Amino acid sequence: MTKSMKSSGSGSKIKAGGVILSAMLLLSACSGGKGAAEVSSNEVAAADSGPATLTMLLAEGGVPFSKDWPTLVELEKRTNVELDVQAVPSDYQSKAKIVLSSDKIPDMVTSVEQPTVLEMSETGVLLPISDYMDKLPHLKSRIEEFQIEEELDNWRGTDGKLYVVPFMKDYANYNRAPLIRSDILKENGLQAPANMDELYTLLKKLKELYPDSYPLTGTSAENLRTMFGTAWGVDANYKGFVYDETAGQYDYLFTSDKYKAYLIYLNRLIDEGLADPEMFTSTTDQLMQKMSTGKSFVYYFWNGEHKSAINLLGKENSGPDFEISMLEPIAGPAGKKMLVGDRISNGMVIPASAAKKPYFDQLLSFIDYLYSDEGIDLLTWGTEGDTYNIVDGEKKFSDEMLKKDNLNRALWEIGAANGSYVMLWPYKWFAAVLGDPDFEKMTEVANEEGWFADVTKVPSLSAGQREEENLVYATVNDYFAKMTEQFVYGTKSIETDWDAYVKEMDSMGVGKLKKMYNDSLK
Amino acid sequence: MRTIRRNEEWVFRLVLALFIVVVCGAVLLPFIHLLAVSFSSSAANAGGKVAFLPVGFHIKAYQFILSHRDILSGFRNSVLQTTIGTVLSLLLMTMCAYPLSKKIAGQSFIIWMIMLTMLFNGGMIPTYMMIKGLGLLDSIWAVILPFCITPYYLMLMMNFFREFPEPIEEAALIDGLNPIQILFRMVLPLSKPILVTMALFMIVFYWNNWFSSLIYLNKTSMYPIMLIVRNILDGQQLVNSGMAGQDTTKYISTASLKAASIMVTSLPIFILLPFTQKYFTKGALIGAVKG
Numbered sequence: 150m151t152k153s154m155k156s157s158g159s160g161s162k163i164k165a166g167g168v169i170l171s172a173m174l175l176l177s178a179c180s181g182g183k184g185a186a187e188v189s190s191n192e193v194a195a196a197d198s199g200p201a202t203l204t205m206l207l208a209e210g211g212v213p214f215s216k217d218w219p220t221l222v223e224l225e226k227r228t229n230v231e232l233d234v235q236a237v238p239s240d241y242q243s244k245a246k247i248v249l250s251s252d253k254i255p256d257m258v259t260s261v262e263q264p265t266v267l268e269m270s271e272t273g274v275l276l277p278i279s280d281y282m283d284k285l286p287h288l289k290s291r292i293e294e295f296q297i298e299e300e301l302d303n304w305r306g307t308d309g310k311l312y313v314v315p316f317m318k319d320y321a322n323y324n325r326a327p328l329i330r331s332d333i334l335k336e337n338g339l340q341a342p343a344n345m346d347e348l349y350t351l352l353k354k355l356k357e358l359y360p361d362s363y364p365l366t367g368t369s370a371e372n373l374r375t376m377f378g379t380a381w382g383v384d385a386n387y388k389g390f391v392y393d394e395t396a397g398q399y400d401y402l403f404t405s406d407k408y409k410a411y412l413i414y415l416n417r418l419i420d421e422g423l424a425d426p427e428m429f430t431s432t433t434d435q436l437m438q439k440m441s442t443g444k445s446f447v448y449y450f451w452n453g454e455h456k457s458a459i460n461l462l463g464k465e466n467s468g469p470d471f472e473i474s475m476l477e478p479i480a481g482p483a484g485k486k487m488l489v490g491d492r493i494s495n496g497m498v499i500p501a502s503a504a505k506k507p508y509f510d511q512l513l514s515f516i517d518y519l520y521s522d523e524g525i526d527l528l529t530w531g532t533e534g535d536t537y538n539i540v541d542g543e544k545k546f547s548d549e550m551l552k553k554d555n556l557n558r559a560l561w562e563i564g565a566a567n568g569s570y571v572m573l574w575p576y577k578w579f580a581a582v583l584g585d586p587d588f589e590k591m592t593e594v595a596n597e598e599g600w601f602a603d604v605t606k607v608p609s610l611s612a613g614q615r616e617e618e619n620l621v622y623a624t625v626n627d628y629f630a631k632m633t634e635q636f637v638y639g640t641k642s643i644e645t646d647w648d649a650y651v652k653e654m655d656s657m658g659v660g661k662l663k664k665m666y667n668d669s670l671k
Numbered sequence: 672m673r674t675i676r677r678n679e680e681w682v683f684r685l686v687l688a689l690f691i692v693v694v695c696g697a698v699l700l701p702f703i704h705l706l707a708v709s710f711s712s713s714a715a716n717a718g719g720k721v722a723f724l725p726v727g728f729h730i731k732a733y734q735f736i737l738s739h740r741d742i743l744s745g746f747r748n749s750v751l752q753t754t755i756g757t758v759l760s761l762l763l764m765t766m767c768a769y770p771l772s773k774k775i776a777g778q779s780f781i782i783w784m785i786m787l788t789m790l791f792n793g794g795m796i797p798t799y800m801m802i803k804g805l806g807l808l809d810s811i812w813a814v815i816l817p818f819c820i821t822p823y824y825l826m827l828m829m830n831f832f833r834e835f836p837e838p839i840e841e842a843a844l845i846d847g848l849n850p851i852q853i854l855f856r857m858v859l860p861l862s863k864p865i866l867v868t869m870a871l872f873m874i875v876f877y878w879n880n881w882f883s884s885l886i887y888l889n890k891t892s893m894y895p896i897m898l899i900v901r902n903i904l905d906g907q908q909l910v911n912s913g914m915a916g917q918d919t920t921k922y923i924s925t926a927s928l929k930a931a932s933i934m935v936t937s938l939p940i941f942i943l944l945p946f947t948q949k950y951f952t953k954g955a956l957i958g959a960v961k962g
Contacts (some may be wrong), residue, residue, distance in 0.1 A: 211906040213740045213891070235889050238902035240882070243795075247886055250796045251803065434717070434926050441717045462924075465714035 200225070201508035203515060204233045204255035206248055207569040208241035211561045218564025220531060227523070228515045249274060254500035256512055259569040262495050263304060263607070266313045269498065270306030271612040276499040279311040284513045287520035288314065291573065295319060300493055303607040313496035314516055316568075320576045321490035323588065323595040324453060325376050326475035330446040336470075344480040345380070345414065348447075352423040355446055363425035365418060366445035368436050370429045370633055374411075376449040376488060380481030381411040385489035385602045388622055389629070389659075390666055392606035399608070399666040401659050403629055404651040410482060415637045429634060440473065441466045453583035475587050478600050490601025497572070519572040529578045531565045546581060556582055608666040618665065621658035628657055709733070709931035713924030732931035739903055745896035748811075749878060750939075752895055756815040756877040757870055763819045764828055764869065769854050771825075772832035782829075789822045795886070802887055813887035814880065821876075824869055831865040832858070867950035871943075878940060900932045 207214060214236035225231055235255060237244045245261055248254060249269055261269075269275050282289050292298060297317060305311050329341060337358060342348040355364040367373045378384040382402075385391070389403045402408055418424035425445055427435070439445045441463040452475045463471035478487035497516070503509055518524045526544075530537040536550050546556065553559035560566040560582070580589035595601060610618060632650050635641040641650075703723050708716055712727030720726050736742065771782060793801070798817070807813040835858060843857045844850075859866065881897035888894060907928050 209902060213902070236891060237885070238891065238894060238898050239905055240885055240901075244885055247796060247799050251799065434924070437717045438719045441714075442719060462714050462717040466718035466720075 200229045200231045201511040202231045202233050203257065203508065203512055205235070205257040205570075206245060206255045206259060207234050207236050207567075208245075208260045209236040209238045210568055211558060213238075215564070218562075220527060220564035222564075223527060223532065224518075224524075224564075224570075227527075228511075228518050230511060230515050249498070249500075254502070256503050256506070257497055257499060257516070259497045260316070260495050261313070261498050266304060266496055266498060267306065267607075267610075268612065268615060270308075270310070270312040274501060275312040276501045276503055277306075277310040277312055278314055278499070279305075281513060284510065285314075285517045285520075287517045287524075288572075291317065291520050295492065297492055300491065300604050303604065304493065304496065305609070307609050307611055313498050314572065315493045315496045316572055316574075318492040318494075318574045318576065320592060320596050321488070321492055321601045322576055322579060323488070323592040323600065324451060324579075325449065325488055326452045326477075326591070327376075327447065327449055327479055327487075328452065328456065328459075328473050328475055330440075330443075330472070331474040332470045332472040333443075333446055341476055342479050343477075345482075348479050349414075349418070349423070352418065352447065353421070356421070356423050359443070359446075362443065363428075363439075363445055364423055365428065365447045366425035366431065366436060366439050367428035367448055368431050368433060368450075370630065370637075373428070373449060377479075378411060379486040379488060379602045380478060380483055381414075382407045382481075382483030382486075383411050385491075385605050387605050387607050388618075388662070389625075390605070390608075390663070397670065399663055399670075401654075401663055403633075404654050404659065407482065409643065409647060412633065412636045413643055416639055416643060419637055420639060426638070429637070437462060441471070443467045453579070453585050453588050456585065457583075475591065477591065477594075483602075485598070485600060486602050487595070487600050488602065489604055490596075491604045497570075516572075519570060525571070525573050525575065528565055528567070528571045529575065531560065531563055536560070536563065536565070544577075544581070556584075608669040610665070610669055614665055614669070618662065621661055625654065625658050625662070629654065705930040705933055709927050709934050711927055713927060716924050716926040732927040733935070735907075735928065736900070736903055736931055736935055739899060741891060741894065741899045741902075742896070744892055745894060745899035748884075748893055749895040749897065752811060752814055752880075752884075753874055753877040755811065756818065757873040759815060760819045760821075760873045761866060761870055764821075764825055765854070765859065765866075767820055768825050768828035769832050769858065772829045772835075785820070785822050785825060799886060808887055809889050809893070811893070814883040815877070817883070818876065818880070821873075824872055828865060828869060831862065835862070863950050867947050871947055874943065875940060878936075896936055900936055904929060904932060 214234060216232070216234060221232065233255075241260060242262055242265065245258055246265055249258060249261075249265070254274070266275075278285070292301060295317060297315075301311065301315060304313050304315065331341070333339075333355070334341060337354070339351060339354060340347070342351045352364040355362065367377075375384050383405075384402075386402050389401055390399045391402055392398075393400050415424065419426065425431070425439070431439070436448065436450070437459055440448065440459055443466075456473060456475060459473050460471065463473065478485045480486075499512070499516075503512060506512070519528065526533070530544055530546075531550075533539065535547065537544050537546050539545075550556060550559055557566065565571075566582070576592050577589070580586075580592070632641065632654075636643050636646075636650075700723070704721070707721050707723055707725045709732055710725035710728055710730065711721045712729055715721050715726035767785075771778060792798070802808060802813050802817070807816065839857060839861070840853055843853045848856060879897060881895055881901065884893070884895050884898055904925070907925055
């Protein structure tokens with residue numbers, strides 16, 4: 150037996166080594182990738198009239214990629230192109246970064262995240278999309294229609310050009326919300342909370358009724374802040390900073406009085422046993438366990454998909470009355486706010502070398518088609534009469550699709566709803582897939598009444614500045630995360646240690662970052 | 672007198688047995704728990720009801736994994752990468768470690784050059800450029816060659832060879848064998864413990880090494896099982912939407928899917944272990960040299 154012990158011990162050593170190795174690789178990737186790829190000029194002559202072959206790097210998600218997906222085949226037919234897709238099964242962002250740093254970049258690299266886009270926009274590798282707007286009429290009109298110009302500015306390079314084709318939503322989605330055990334409220338004649346005081350009283354009541362429970366729970370400090378924190382005015386932010394429109398400068402939120410008030414509130418909940426001591430460290434599985442077994446009653450989380458899952462599991466574990474419902478935002482000092490209302494999730498980039506390809510115009514018109522009504526309908530809903538029907542002017546999924554085990558998977562299996570080439574996601578479609586009237590209704594109200602915090606301006610930094618920013622931010626963020634935890638759990642007193650914390654944060658580089666960001670405005 | 676000694680021995684054996692039971696438990700129980708989770712219903716998992724026996728038994732998680740289009744090619748590629756990688760690693764590491772364990776000119780310089788790579792590496796993108804420059808992209812060698820010599824294991828092997836009794840090698844030399852013959856005919860047959868240990872290390876390494884495949888290979892048909900399984904798990908986290916009208920029997924929780932994927936991917940390694948056990952005998956060389 151000791152022998153097998155020995156070998157299993159060494160196995161874990163190898164794994165640890167592997168983790169360190171890949172961590173090192175990732176680290177060095179952050180600083181690498183500056184070498185501009187050479188533009189190759191030996192182009193193949195365009196085929197006279199046949200379809201152009203466009204290459205694409207695609208993030209595989211959900212189901213394995215197939216070039217025979219009917220939706221994709223139909224898309225190719227309509228746009229007269231042939232797609233040569235390279236599917237990446239996992240860790241797409243790492244792979245995309247490497248491909249973008251090589252000299253063989255596919256015509257379309259999809260689903261690239263903002264930091265990569267901004268970093269690469271400095272290198273000259275990417276095609277400045279904004280120079281070709283006249284060839285992308287649908288994209289242009291969508292930008293106007295959605296009034297998304299301001300958010301799009303956050304994606305521009307330091308030269309003011311746009312190097313990315315954005316994946317957009319027509320409206321910000323109310324896809325995360327306060328979730329609450331409405332059956333418990335009903336059973337005890339309690340009201341859903343509308344503000345922070347009511348939330349406190351409610352949690353207190355729940356604790357009295359169920360002394361073994363921790364009424365409020367969560368998964369991580371950051372998740373909680375992006376949802377719960379919005380009502381306290383400590384989110385949205387860019388690395389802790391928010392752009393103050395009136396003063397025309399950046400302010401730091403995490404040493405502000407707003408953040409202090411937020412911490413005091415959370416600390417009180419922990420102190421009185423109203424919040425779960427594990428609310429910053431739980432996995433989603435653990436969270437679902439606590440909720441479905443009645444150990445906790447209130448939390449902030451994704452609603453749609455998660456809500457139906459937790460209700461299924463809860464009914465089995467806690468009885469048929471179990472019901473979790475989503476709430477409107479619980480108002481805090483910053484008002485009735487919830488979530489950042491961002492509508493651009495990521496983007497597709499095109500190598501600058503594509504401009505010299507004989508099929509360049511076809512490439513642009515292919516991309517533009519993805520923003521057209523027909524294109525969006527095909528890629529999100531599928532084919533009319535087959536996967537969806539129009540009833541009274543509204544699109545409805547066909548019975549056949551609704552009968553499937555999982556509607557979303559069924560869509561993926563025909564090549565629709567693919568995150569790599571659906572450039573525009575209508576919220577009506579989300580609502581139909583989720584089948585949750587609350588989501589649809591609240592998203593509408595949220596957009597009307599302004600429940601979403603504004604996306605903050607992202608400072609426009611050069612490559613060198615960005616490198617410095619990464620270094621400084623890493624230390625600042627470590628210390629910030631540690632201190633937040635200590636303040637909330639009461640290992641450090643907010644009253645006595647706050648000033649020292651503010652000073653320490655500043656000396657760690659908050660001041661330096663602030664100066665850098667404010668200088669970028671000039 | 673005798674009874675006391677017998678008692679002592681009995682107590683010693685009991686303590687030993689207890690210790691082994693505890694150690695076995697520490698290793699086995701988490702494994703059994705995962706096995707149970709992988710066969711349990713999602714509601715039972717979410718309710719925290721599963722300990723060491725499945726609750727609401729089903730095999731959906733396994734069906735889900737094994738029905739993936741690329742699962743077979745994944746297994747095949749993993750076996751291929753692991754076999755070729757391990758054999759090549761062993762060969763190259765032996766041929767590197769054995770001479771370096773002797774006093775030769777420039778020995779410490781070479782060792783330092785090798786050890787340097789433990790401290791510094793070129794980074795992901797430069798390494799990618801080099802692999803590309805060597806024309807290895809999209810070939811199995813891209814995920815094997817860079818890892819053939821691992822400095823840490825090389826050091827272990829060198830230490831082993833250093834302690835190899837010199838008189839045996841001298842005797843072989845006198846009997847007319849050249850150094851290469853000595854290595855392959857005398858030293859290696861007597862070094863099975865280190866070879867098997869290294870082989871196990873390398874097998875586990877190559878089996879788990881999915882990241883280089885992701886970076887250097889571009890065809891799905893070349894991806895190893897670990898990458899396919901990651902893809903399945905990523906996908907399941909995405910698939911949660913659109914669950915309206917579903918009943919729990921159809922819903923596969925990520926917990927059981929994760930557990931099942933651990934079972935599926937670690938099974939081959941577990942099957943290997945018993946066959947290698949007999950080589951883990953210490954003192955293969957005891958008594959070979961009269962002191």
